[in-house]
Amino acid sequence: MFVHSTQIRVRYGETDQMGFVYYGHYALYYEVGRVEAIRSLGLTYKDLEDQGIIMPVVRLEAKYTAPAHYDDLLTITSQIVEKPDRFIVFDVIIKNQKGQILNKAKITLCFKDATTGVQMRTPNSITDKLEPYFS
Amino acid sequence: MFVHSTQIRVRYGETDQMGFVYYGHYALYYEVGRVEAIRSLGLTYKDLEDQGIIMPVVRLEAKYTAPAHYDDLLTITSQIVEKPDRFIVFDVIIKNQKGQILNKAKITLCFKDATTGVQMRTPNSITDKLEPYFS
Amino acid sequence: MFVHSTQIRVRYGETDQMGFVYYGHYALYYEVGRVEAIRSLGLTYKDLEDQGIIMPVVRLEAKYTAPAHYDDLLTITSQIVEKPDRFIVFDVIIKNQKGQILNKAKITLCFKDATTGVQMRTPNSITDKLEPYFS
Amino acid sequence: MFVHSTQIRVRYGETDQMGFVYYGHYALYYEVGRVEAIRSLGLTYKDLEDQGIIMPVVRLEAKYTAPAHYDDLLTITSQIVEKPDRFIVFDVIIKNQKGQILNKAKITLCFKDATTGVQMRTPNSITDKLEPYFS
Numbered sequence: 260m261f262v263h264s265t266q267i268r269v270r271y272g273e274t275d276q277m278g279f280v281y282y283g284h285y286a287l288y289y290e291v292g293r294v295e296a297i298r299s300l301g302l303t304y305k306d307l308e309d310q311g312i313i314m315p316v317v318r319l320e321a322k323y324t325a326p327a328h329y330d331d332l333l334t335i336t337s338q339i340v341e342k343p344d345r346f347i348v349f350d351v352i353i354k355n356q357k358g359q360i361l362n363k364a365k366i367t368l369c370f371k372d373a374t375t376g377v378q379m380r381t382p383n384s385i386t387d388k389l390e391p392y393f394s
Numbered sequence: 395m396f397v398h399s400t401q402i403r404v405r406y407g408e409t410d411q412m413g414f415v416y417y418g419h420y421a422l423y424y425e426v427g428r429v430e431a432i433r434s435l436g437l438t439y440k441d442l443e444d445q446g447i448i449m450p451v452v453r454l455e456a457k458y459t460a461p462a463h464y465d466d467l468l469t470i471t472s473q474i475v476e477k478p479d480r481f482i483v484f485d486v487i488i489k490n491q492k493g494q495i496l497n498k499a500k501i502t503l504c505f506k507d508a509t510t511g512v513q514m515r516t517p518n519s520i521t522d523k524l525e526p527y528f529s
Numbered sequence: 530m531f532v533h534s535t536q537i538r539v540r541y542g543e544t545d546q547m548g549f550v551y552y553g554h555y556a557l558y559y560e561v562g563r564v565e566a567i568r569s570l571g572l573t574y575k576d577l578e579d580q581g582i583i584m585p586v587v588r589l590e591a592k593y594t595a596p597a598h599y600d601d602l603l604t605i606t607s608q609i610v611e612k613p614d615r616f617i618v619f620d621v622i623i624k625n626q627k628g629q630i631l632n633k634a635k636i637t638l639c640f641k642d643a644t645t646g647v648q649m650r651t652p653n654s655i656t657d658k659l660e661p662y663f664s
Numbered sequence: 665m666f667v668h669s670t671q672i673r674v675r676y677g678e679t680d681q682m683g684f685v686y687y688g689h690y691a692l693y694y695e696v697g698r699v700e701a702i703r704s705l706g707l708t709y710k711d712l713e714d715q716g717i718i719m720p721v722v723r724l725e726a727k728y729t730a731p732a733h734y735d736d737l738l739t740i741t742s743q744i745v746e747k748p749d750r751f752i753v754f755d756v757i758i759k760n761q762k763g764q765i766l767n768k769a770k771i772t773l774c775f776k777d778a779t780t781g782v783q784m785r786t787p788n789s790i791t792d793k794l795e796p797y798f799s
Binding site: 546547549551552553554555556557560578583585586587588589590591592593596643 | 725728
């Protein structure tokens with residue numbers, strides 16, 4: 260299993276008039292979580308795209324347990340529980356500065372050739388880096 | 395069962411550099427879908443808030459089947475399959491102007507007293523309007 | 530002079546915890562205004578991009594006079610006061626359903642070859658359509 | 665004069681299909697810039713709101729010189745050139761990791777009583793902290 264944590268601070272523009280982070284903006288937080296998780300492996304999603312591979316999200320499941328508020332310092336923990344193959348799945352937990360769990364999500368992405376749109380297996384550049392975490 | 399459809403046009407600022415609508419922006423489309431569905435019943439979500447009731451999202455499940463593109467004219471169909479009680483669930487299907495299904499989602503919301511934060515049952519103002527669709 | 534008006538309804542996700550539309554989201558409203566203005570001429574910005582021309586914003590000036598609120602039905606009036614040449618300038622006024630002016634903006638865009646990034650004059654497809662309004 | 669710099673990384677969801685950061689998202693970057701500038705003074709905007717004071721933006725001027733790209737590490741430099749009185753003005757410069765200037769902006773905000781909506785002078789909690797920079 261691979262686990263990585265990163266932090267972000269809630270922006271004013273991400274709140275809504277309930278005074279909570281709008282439910283759609285968590286997608287950006289999950290993105291930051293998985294991008295930084297990949298960066299910690301010594302890769303970047305940007306490099307992947309430069310090599311002609313895109314990673315669209317195919318499935319999202321999210322549970323909103325407690326609201327995030329303006330200026331909260333959130334910890335986003337992203338886990339890859341299963342060795343990715345045709346899909347890569349990130350299990351995400353978001354906590355606030357008090358350690359309270361606010362949100363749990365599962366995001367499934369696939370890999371596609373950016374030019375043809377054809378789906379492909381997880382590139383070796385990723386599986387090689389993840390190998391140590393699944394053996 | 396209650397069913398309602400509405401249309402929106404994809405904005406440029408909602409696309410990302412893949413040339414697709416960013417996966418987080420669908421939350422706004424689901425919102426427009428359910429808000430217009432409620433309006434078609436003769437109610438508005440705004441009135442509900444003015445009466446001190448908020449409707450936070452507690453759960454979101456979304457499947458991204460095909461990408462939405464810039465300037466697409468999307469049809470958002472929102473269904474309430476079960477009579478709401480402690481929660482209200484919207485089943486949403488988004489199609490493009492060719493009738494192609496792009497996205498399916500299930501969004502679960504609850505009702506809370508805006509001042510105390512205490513969860514409440516679906517207000518009578520809503521259940522009364524929905525009654526004909528579930529009898 | 531060319532003038533065009535269109536309407537949009539404020540989405541919940543566009544408000545912030547002040548209960549106002551976040552100042553950054555007006556950029557989306559200006560975009561809808563100019564895109565629909567161009568469409569009313571019998572062109573679409575999408576076609577322009579399909580022909581390899583992009584229109585990045587180079588300058589934005591906005592005055593926020595009064596706040597827009599959730600569920601407001603806004604009228605966006607976009608004017609082209611001067612015949613476009615190296616730049617095209619949109620003067621925008623946003624009013625709410627009561628006719629109150631909320632926002633005034635001036636947005637300057639240029640035209641670029643999408644492949645080379647080289648700036649170009651306003652394409653003939655646009656100047657031809659605007660000709661009647663400036664003669 | 666008061667000057668403060670902070671860094672942010674461009675998120676994928678902030679790009680558009682040109683491959684550039686959408687022009688409306690810079691508003692979020694200016695916000696992060698001024699919020700961190702205020703925090704560096706030993707105050708937070710959150711505290712201000714908790715005291716019943718809101719700071720709506722009344723004017724925005726932005727020049728887009730060069731595009732920001734996905735995953736760019738941006739440096740946002742926020743300056744307060746004049747001692748704030750009825751308004752506070754932030755002059756912002758955004759550079760990328762190569763030191764290239766991408767964007768310059770001037771954002772004018774006022775202070776309002778959150779309950780009454782009445783405009784007020786810059787609170788002493790802010791002017792006291794800024795005093796050393798303007799004497």
